[in-house]
Amino acid sequence: MPGDGRIARGDATRRVVLRRAVDVASVDGLAGLSLGRLAIELELSKSGVFALFGSKEELQLATIEAALDIFRSHVVTPARAVAPGLPRLRAVCEKWLDYSETRVFPGGCFFFNVGAEFDARPGRVHDAVAAANGSFAAFLREIAAEAVALGHVDADAEVLAFELHALGRAANADAVLNGGTRPYELARRAIRARLGVVSGKAG
Amino acid sequence: MPGDGRIARGDATRRVVLRRAVDVASVDGLAGLSLGRLAIELELSKSGVFALFGSKEELQLATIEAALDIFRSHVVTPARAVAPGLPRLRAVCEKWLDYSETRVFPGGCFFFNVGAEFDARPGRVHDAVAAANGSFAAFLREIAAEAVALGHVDADAEVLAFELHALGRAANADAVLNGGTRPYELARRAIRARLGVVSGKAG
Numbered sequence: 100m101p102g103d104g105r106i107a108r109g110d111a112t113r114r115v116v117l118r119r120a121v122d123v124a125s126v127d128g129l130a131g132l133s134l135g136r137l138a139i140e141l142e143l144s145k146s147g148v149f150a151l152f153g154s155k156e157e158l159q160l161a162t163i164e165a166a167l168d169i170f171r172s173h174v175v176t177p178a179r180a181v182a183p184g185l186p187r188l189r190a191v192c193e194k195w196l197d198y199s200e201t202r203v204f205p206g207g208c209f210f211f212n213v214g215a216e217f218d219a220r221p222g223r224v225h226d227a228v229a230a231a232n233g234s235f236a237a238f239l240r241e242i243a244a245e246a247v248a249l250g251h252v253d254a255d256a257e258v259l260a261f262e263l264h265a266l267g268r269a270a271n272a273d274a275v276l277n278g279g280t281r282p283y284e285l286a287r288r289a290i291r292a293r294l295g296v297v298s299g300k301a302g
Numbered sequence: 303m304p305g306d307g308r309i310a311r312g313d314a315t316r317r318v319v320l321r322r323a324v325d326v327a328s329v330d331g332l333a334g335l336s337l338g339r340l341a342i343e344l345e346l347s348k349s350g351v352f353a354l355f356g357s358k359e360e361l362q363l364a365t366i367e368a369a370l371d372i373f374r375s376h377v378v379t380p381a382r383a384v385a386p387g388l389p390r391l392r393a394v395c396e397k398w399l400d401y402s403e404t405r406v407f408p409g410g411c412f413f414f415n416v417g418a419e420f421d422a423r424p425g426r427v428h429d430a431v432a433a434a435n436g437s438f439a440a441f442l443r444e445i446a447a448e449a450v451a452l453g454h455v456d457a458d459a460e461v462l463a464f465e466l467h468a469l470g471r472a473a474n475a476d477a478v479l480n481g482g483t484r485p486y487e488l489a490r491r492a493i494r495a496r497l498g499v500v501s502g503k504a505g
């Protein structure tokens with residue numbers, strides 16, 4: 100059994116590899132990940148990196164988990180800190196657009212990219228990507244339903260959550276593909292109008 | 303110089319390869335295309351296929367052109383056949399959703415997938431993907447502006463076009479990733495509400 104020092108070094112190496120892996124995957128896709136290439140780029144021993152992850156698929160799954168932690172810290176956690184109802188609904192939209200616009204991941208939203216990449220490729224990576232996307236979609240529906248239940252918004256919560264998520268993803272797609280900030284402006288205008296129209300109270 | 307028969311055979315082979323290439327790329331991405339693999343799958347001579355396209359990048363660019371032809375025939379041409387204004391705006395949304403839902407490409411919207419794949423990878427393929435996405439976005443804005451100019455819709459045409467495009471792409475993304483038809487229902491409800499709310503006339 101390795102001593103504590105060796106476990107700690109393994110954990111630190113794992114974190115370094117995964118932080119690089121999420122950035123690479125956000126640009127080149129999860130299929131573009133390579134344990135060998137990551138080891139070379141990070142000047143780590145190849146055998147050590149292989150020992151930590153075992154296979155490309157394990158690396159892909161660990162990369163999705165690592166990206167999810169980063170996503171949650173930028174979007175979900177700050178939104179949860181805001182009062183429920185319309186304030187939280189506005190906050191989650193704003194945090195999501197900021198997360199995309201400030202390029203927390205260099206290729207834009209990690210989950211947008213790997214969702215498009217693995218949507219039609221069955222397997223464990225597809226299922227992990229679908230679960231990650233599904234958990235954020237459920238979070239949005241929950242916040243939209245809170246806003247409806249509190250009487251802040253008069254809408255079908257499921258349709259409203261779908262619309263808001265759609266606007267964010269479209270802004271991310273257009274901005275990363277074409278550059279510029281116009282898509283974010285369009286999304287913010289549409290979200291403001293959408294949340295303004297349906298609400299007579301709050302905010 | 304090859305005789306006419308040889309040119310005709312080359313054109314026919316090119317069409318066969320490209321029809322297969324658009325389907326493969328819609329699932330595995332443009333990076334997943336391989337001249338060698340296509341030749342084997344289609345039982346064609348490798349050297350013949352290489353001679354027709356020359357390089358993987360040329361194949362990728364030709365695949366985008368071929369997909370654009372298919373997209374236009376399913377979405378743009380039928381929408382142009384409908385009366386301008388709100389009828390054409392509704393038609394283009396419906397045709398786009400049908401194009402995604404009936405899986406004209408097995409991986410869902412070709413341009414959604416390759417847009418996410420190449421958005422952050424500079425080069426000729428990125429530029430061709432951006433041009434294809436840009437030309438459809440411009441078409442949508444043109445139709446939305448017609449509807450505004452005809453007094454069928456009271457909206458900012460650019461924001462409206464962005465919203466409608468966002469809803470279609472989100473339905474495609476969710477449906478291909480998770481299966482089922484619910485995302486299309488949500489998109490249709492949102493589009494109907496969006497085009498109903500802004501319009502006092504027509505339709």
